[in-house]
Amino acid sequence: MRLAELSERSGVPIATIKYYLREGLLTPGRQINARTAEYDEDHLRRLRLVRAMIQVGRVPVATVREVLGHVDDDSLPRTIRLGAALWALPQVPEPDEEDEYVRGAHEVADQLLESLGWSNAQALVTISPSYRSLVVAMAALRRLGYDWDPQLLLAYARLMHGAAVLDLDFVETHASEAEKVETAVLGAILVEPMLQALHRLAQEEESARRYGFGDQE
Amino acid sequence: MRLAELSERSGVPIATIKYYLREGLLTPGRQINARTAEYDEDHLRRLRLVRAMIQVGRVPVATVREVLGHVDDDSLPRTIRLGAALWALPQVPEPDEEDEYVRGAHEVADQLLESLGWSNAQALVTISPSYRSLVVAMAALRRLGYDWDPQLLLAYARLMHGAAVLDLDFVETHASEAEKVETAVLGAILVEPMLQALHRLAQEEESARRYGFGDQE
DNA sequence: TTCGTTGGACAGTGCCACTATCCAAGCATC
DNA sequence: GATGCTTGGATAGTGGCACTGTCCAACGAA
Numbered sequence: 001m002r003l004a005e006l007s008e009r010s011g012v013p014i015a016t017i018k019y020y021l022r023e024g025l026l027t028p029g030r031q032i033n034a035r036t037a038e039y040d041e042d043h044l045r046r047l048r049l050v051r052a053m054i055q056v057g058r059v060p061v062a063t064v065r066e067v068l069g070h071v072d073d074d075s076l077p078r079t080i081r082l083g084a085a086l087w088a089l090p091q092v093p094e095p096d097e098e099d100e101y102v103r104g105a106h107e108v109a110d111q112l113l114e115s116l117g118w119s120n121a122q123a124l125v126t127i128s129p130s131y132r133s134l135v136v137a138m139a140a141l142r143r144l145g146y147d148w149d150p151q152l153l154l155a156y157a158r159l160m161h162g163a164a165v166l167d168l169d170f171v172e173t174h175a176s177e178a179e180k181v182e183t184a185v186l187g188a189i190l191v192e193p194m195l196q197a198l199h200r201l202a203q204e205e206e207s208a209r210r211y212g213f214g215d216q217e
Numbered sequence: 218m219r220l221a222e223l224s225e226r227s228g229v230p231i232a233t234i235k236y237y238l239r240e241g242l243l244t245p246g247r248q249i250n251a252r253t254a255e256y257d258e259d260h261l262r263r264l265r266l267v268r269a270m271i272q273v274g275r276v277p278v279a280t281v282r283e284v285l286g287h288v289d290d291d292s293l294p295r296t297i298r299l300g301a302a303l304w305a306l307p308q309v310p311e312p313d314e315e316d317e318y319v320r321g322a323h324e325v326a327d328q329l330l331e332s333l334g335w336s337n338a339q340a341l342v343t344i345s346p347s348y349r350s351l352v353v354a355m356a357a358l359r360r361l362g363y364d365w366d367p368q369l370l371l372a373y374a375r376l377m378h379g380a381a382v383l384d385l386d387f388v389e390t391h392a393s394e395a396e397k398v399e400t401a402v403l404g405a406i407l408v409e410p411m412l413q414a415l416h417r418l419a420q421e422e423e424s425a426r427r428y429g430f431g432d433q434e
Numbered sequence: 435t436t437c438g439t440t441g442g443a444c445a446g447t448g449c450c451a452c453t454a455t456c457c458a459a460g461c462a463t464c
Numbered sequence: 465g466a467t468g469c470t471t472g473g474a475t476a477g478t479g480g481c482a483c484t485g486t487c488c489a490a491c492g493a494a
Binding site for chain 2: 011045048049051052055056058078079082083086089092093096113118120128130131133134136137138140141143144145146148152155156157159160161162163164165166167168170174183184186187188190191192193194195196197198199200201202203204205206207208209210211
Binding site for chain 3: 230232233235236240250252253271277278279
């Protein structure tokens with residue numbers, strides 16, 4: 001198909017597709033001649049993936065490029081590609097290691113991983129961006145004076161582990177070997193907004209149950 | 218304290234504090250004279266809250282203003298203020314109701330709410346932004362060809378309901394009546410990044426357990 | 435041949451979260 | 465009381481990002 005059809009079927013404006021091509025998020029179409037390029041179903045799928053990452057997952061364009069680079073890198077074994085792709089994802093500001101709240105958060109997080117027996121996470125603790133995000137969020141809450149019980153954190157972590165198990169079961173049963181990396185990355189990027197939405201809906205529901213009718217007029 | 222001290226203690230640059238004042242995220246200090254203003258602990262706390270919402274929660278400045286406006290609105294009862302504040306939060310692009318995937322997602326989401334017995338959510342379905350986010354995320358996944366079992370969604374929803382119960386228990390036991398709205402809003406804004414981080418860590422851990430050592434070198 | 439269409443290059447736009455500069459009033463010291 | 469640093473407020477500017485608009489030469493259908 002031509003650019004125009006690709007645009008039509010994906011709902012993405014032509015100018016934007018050109019931009020993604022320029023940024024290297026899409027591979028160029030097969031050149032038919034100097035003034036015509038042909039795109040196929042793979043391009044369409046990739047374009048939809050890119051759009052979903054950017055619009056639903058709010059991933060910056062540069063990060064999408066990096067993530068896709070890892071997904072496509074056939075020179076690496078699957079687990080490594082997946083890890084590298086997830087690695088590229090989150091962009092929380094670096095925690096200030098001097099800050100007392102950050103240090104406190106490190107301690108609590110380390111204890112948490114130990115309680116959970118997440119030995120892999122423990123080994124990667126110093127470098128995993130997810131771990132860093134966790135510390136930043138915890139430090140922010142602490143700085144605001146919320147001093148929660150480590151048990152609470154443990155309970156949250158168990159819930160999210162439950163979600164991770166669901167994610168990976170899904171990947172195993174529903175994706176072909178070739179698609180597993182892409183599916184897993186999507187799991188990290190697109191399932192999260194879904195979980196967030198469910199979380200907020202659940203808060204609204206539970207709040208209405210406890211304190212009365214749902215308000216919001 | 219003066220602006221300079223407020224800046225020092227919060228770690229936020231003076232110019233940025235001035236910007237927040239301009240944008241109405243902070244109430245002006247008590248004017249001592251034409252050229253001096255005095256700030257107190259409440260300002261510091263509010264500033265930290267604003268920073269956490271913007272940097273950890275990635276909430277846009279305009280949205281922070283709106284959310285805080287609801288939090289501070291003493292003319293409304295608590296549940297309504299909370300609802301209104303949460304209402305202002307998410308900024309997913311409007312789903313295109315013409316799109317077949319969006320319509321399909323609506324159906325699945327409605328069934329989900331019914332299965333869960335979330336009657337409050339059902340009543341608000343047409344307008345809740347969280348519901349909209351859910352539909353958008355589901356439609357994006359479907360468009361990419363992931364056709365999951367409604368049971369899976371149900372399992373995710375139960376997990377997130379578990380998280381919501383934890384949130385609200387925390388609010389009940391740890392916040393004074395006056396602080397409940399603020400605490401609950403924080404629950405929505407700051408706990409989410411924490412959950413997300415835990416989710417990704419759990420994915421890394423579970424993935425390492427299933428497929429071998431943690432890779433990423 | 436004509437004329438609308440196509441893909442690529444490149445410059446421009448709009449938004450957003452800051453950030454830098456000015457300025458006059460305060461205050462501290464001499 | 466003069467000098468000079470600091471302060472708060474107003475205003476303009478910056479840099480990043482995700483597009484978007486314009487131009488142009490080459491196609492290609494009529």
